[in-house]
Structures are given as structure tokens and as C-alpha cells.
Amino acid sequence: MELQNQLKALSEKVPQFKEQIETEESTKHAFVLPFISLLGYDTYNPLEVVPEFTADIGLKKGEKVDYAIFQNGQPILIIECKNWKESLNCHNSQLFRYFHTTKTRFALLTNGIEYRFYTDLEEPNKMDEKPFLEFQIDQLKESAVQEIAKFHKSNFDIDKIVDNASSLKYTKEIKKLIHEELQEPSFSFVKLFANKVYSGRLTEKVMTEFNDLVHKALNQTISERVNDRLNAALNKEAEKQQEEASDVIEEKSKIETTEEELEGYRIIVAILRRVLPVSRIVHRDTQSYFGVLLDDNNRKPLCRLHFNGSIKYIGLFDAMKKESRKSLQALEDIYQYERELLATVGFYEE
Structure with a gap:
């Protein structure tokens, strides 16, 4: 290189x-x-x-x-x-x-x-x-x-x-x-093919006709080979994209949004709707956590619900977007963090 x-x-x-x-x-x-x-x-x-x-x-x-x-x-x-x-x-x-x-x-x-x-x-x-x-x-x-x-x-x-x-x-x-023959086939080159495909006598008229046929066949063959290579490359790329899409679908299929997570999300919406339109409070589930975002922007996390383990947590964010987890005994405990949730909105709104 x-x-x-x-x-x-x-x-x-x-x-x-x-x-x-x-x-x-x-x-x-x-x-x-x-x-x-x-x-x-x-x-x-x-x-x-x-x-x-x-x-x-x-x-x-x-x-x-x-x-x-x-x-x-x-x-x-x-x-x-x-x-x-x-x-x-x-x-x-x-x-x-x-x-x-x-x-x-x-x-x-x-x-x-x-x-x-x-x-x-x-x-x-x-x-x-x-x-x-x-x-x-x-x-x-x-x-x-x-x-x-x-x-x-x-x-x-x-x-x-x-x-x-x-x-x-x-x-x-x-x-x-080969390049010269492609440009203008020689007599011996044309005769080589004419002998193999024509059973009659190779007169001057026949050879003139075969000269054009060989020239045309050569160029068509190369064009077809090029097209085959291009199509093979395109098909390979399409297969790759399809595999990648399948991986994404498979990854999404592993995500299961539970009713408990949705209930937690509704409590968070009830707290934040006092300062935000409901349409701006969006949830996005992943394999690791259930996230709540401002304006569906993953750079503006409002909080995260970690409900996949035996102990449930709510993840809260400070002004530097550093997450701190608080344990929840029940879903209603989310209301205890009303002040922190409203403060997070203030970080982005400012």
C-alpha cells in the first residue's frame, strides 16, 4: 500500500x-x-x-x-x-x-x-x-x-x-x-470458427459473412460475460443487504415490551405532561432496557426502566446525561422521582 x-x-x-x-x-x-x-x-x-x-x-x-x-x-x-x-x-x-x-x-x-x-x-x-x-x-x-x-x-x-x-x-x-482479434478478426481466426460450425465450402462470400458473424459473436460474448459478472456482484450485494435486514429483524424480534413497562411509561407521561405535550414523550424498547426519550431523540433520554431482572430500577439522568439507577419496590414508587424527571426536561429545554 x-x-x-x-x-x-x-x-x-x-x-x-x-x-x-x-x-x-x-x-x-x-x-x-x-x-x-x-x-x-x-x-x-x-x-x-x-x-x-x-x-x-x-x-x-x-x-x-x-x-x-x-x-x-x-x-x-x-x-x-x-x-x-x-x-x-x-x-x-x-x-x-x-x-x-x-x-x-x-x-x-x-x-x-x-x-x-x-x-x-x-x-x-x-x-x-x-x-x-x-x-x-x-x-x-x-x-x-x-x-x-x-x-x-x-x-x-x-x-x-x-x-x-x-x-x-x-x-x-x-x-x-485477443484485443486485435476483437477489433478486426483475422482470416485464420474466422476460418477456425467457420470450419467448426459450417459444413459447406468456405467460399469468399461465406468467409465475408462469417467475418461479421465472428466479430458480432465475440463482442456479444464479452458483453454477456461482463453483464453476468455485474449481475452476480449486484445479487451478492442484495443478499448481503437482505442478511443484514434479517439480522435487524431478528434483533427486534428478541425485544418484548411487557405490560408492566407500558404501565411504568404511563406513570412517567402523567408526571411529565405538566411541562410537555404528550406527543413529545416517546418510548423506545431495547433488549437491555425500556427507554423514554424527548422527541424520539436518543440523545435526549428522559429516563430508563430496567425491568428485566428480579429487582426493578428506574434510570435517571443528570445534566451531563450520566445515568443513576434507583430501585423500585412497586410501580407507584416512580412518583417519588417526580422532581428528578422534571429537572431532566429542564436540561434539554434550556
Whole structure:
């Protein structure tokens, strides 16, 4: 949760600062270094974060990658940065060369807004052409936050990230293909379904017709699945509300107002009607006591009758709404507390 909040705070800086940032160096300081920092690495510690890390390529010496993050004396992530205005599509070849000369398993290409994480799933020590994790800092989804958390200093585990990277990479590619097929089904995709449901010859006319049918069926299926999920969620919420209502009904059913409590209430009304209209004196029974309220307001208790035990009490209230109980030998004993009851009315009326 803390990482998610930090990423959100960083994303909010993007629209605030980017128009004032003109250079790659400014992009690093405004966006990239804060990102490295929220991963738990000390950007001022040269043993953890090395700027301008040397990555010599064969006879070509002096090649440097913008940052390298170290753990236990070994580089675990190299980072190549670009100006936030630049597209990343034409820069992965440069990072590809750096990756080959270092011992790291992970590389990050970023312009401070878009982030692309690479590893070597297809061939050892050779960076894959496609990233296994890709996101924009200002359009973060919860699933991306969970993957970013795996690169945090406290969580970093090479084997776990590599194992998960394979699933992430191919899932991303499959989702991309599904999205494309939903937008415009390919010939082979349409043919796959046409072969299963049509027994005749698949002429050009038939395939054109099936292209529309497959496109329509796909979108209808997704809409129906979404509606089913929504209805299931609504039904679950309705069931929850019904259960809560049943609990309230059950709780109310346990309350039994006795004739003795009502007789006590009539005595209290007889006392208070001298200073209050009867309509303002309301009773409300609970499992613990029988309450008498002013204006049916539970913040204005006039008294309480505790008749559930072997000894009966009347609960009286002072100006601070502190209750004190007085024992009753008979219902008529309520008249002994006429002065206290009238005083309680005065507290609220003032």
C-alpha cells in the first residue's frame, strides 16, 4: 500500500513538471531518480546506485549506461534514460548492447513516464526484444504495482522475478492478440470458427459473412460475460443487504415490551405532561432496557426502566446525561422521582 501511494505521488508530478523539463538530465532528476528511490535504493550510495556505469562493448571502450543498481557487489538492474519527450521505440538496441556486456539479468528503458523492463528469457545473457513488463507511471494499474513491488530492495529475488517474467511476457502478448482479434478478426481466426460450425465450402462470400458473424459473436460474448459478472456482484450485494435486514429483524424480534413497562411509561407521561405535550414523550424498547426519550431523540433520554431482572430500577439522568439507577419496590414508587424527571426536561429545554 505504501509503494502504491508513493507511485501515485510520483505520477502526480508528471503533469506538474514535464512542460518545464527540457533535457534528459532534468528528466532523470525529476522522474527517474525518485522512482529508483521509492524502490528502496539509496541514490546517494555509490555501492547501491552507480551513475554512468561503464559497459564496454568489445573494442568500443567508454560506453556507459545511465544507472546500474547493485546488490551484494553485483549489478542487478541497468537503467537507460531518455528525455520524457522521446519515444522509447528506437532506443532498445542501445540497451541491448549494454545488457550483453554486464552480468545483470534485468534492464530498464524509461523516459520517466513510460517504463519497459527486459530480461533474457529467449536466450541467456541476450536481452529479449520485447519487454516482459511495461507501464506508464501516470496510468498505473494495480497489477503493475504488484510487479513493480518485486523489484523493491526488500523483495528482490532474481529467480522469482525471472520465473514470473515468462508468464507476464506471454500473457501480455496473448492479450494483445485477443484485443486485435476483437477489433478486426483475422482470416485464420474466422476460418477456425467457420470450419467448426459450417459444413459447406468456405467460399469468399461465406468467409465475408462469417467475418461479421465472428466479430458480432465475440463482442456479444464479452458483453454477456461482463453483464453476468455485474449481475452476480449486484445479487451478492442484495443478499448481503437482505442478511443484514434479517439480522435487524431478528434483533427486534428478541425485544418484548411487557405490560408492566407500558404501565411504568404511563406513570412517567402523567408526571411529565405538566411541562410537555404528550406527543413529545416517546418510548423506545431495547433488549437491555425500556427507554423514554424527548422527541424520539436518543440523545435526549428522559429516563430508563430496567425491568428485566428480579429487582426493578428506574434510570435517571443528570445534566451531563450520566445515568443513576434507583430501585423500585412497586410501580407507584416512580412518583417519588417526580422532581428528578422534571429537572431532566429542564436540561434539554434550556
